[in-house]
Amino acid sequence: MQQTQQDTAFKELARRLEVAELAMRRLPPSMKKERQDLMRMWRHVANLVAQASNAQVACRRRLRPTEQFLSKIIELEESLTNFEGYVTIAKLKKGAQ
Secondary structure, rough: HHHHHHHHHHHHHHHHHHHHHHHHOOOOHHHHHHHHHHHHHHHHHHHHHHHHHHHHHHHHOOOHHHHHHHHHHHHHHHHHHHHHHHHHHHHHHHHHH
């Protein structure tokens, strides 16, 4: 993966996290339990973003992607996809109420 591809992929994941976070924060206060659960998941994904960002610095120093960075990106992608799915389920549940 080239440096610009890494940056683009990482920025796209960060953008997806922001969109999902906004959707989570728009849930009504009456869905307190769901919001708490989603907030825990969001913290986990946000921590993965920070870890991937730190690993990306090592990639820039070595001028190539490191195994740690690639594994963090894969883990981040999976966790973010799960988080987006749960946010969608909560939004659907909100509509059913």
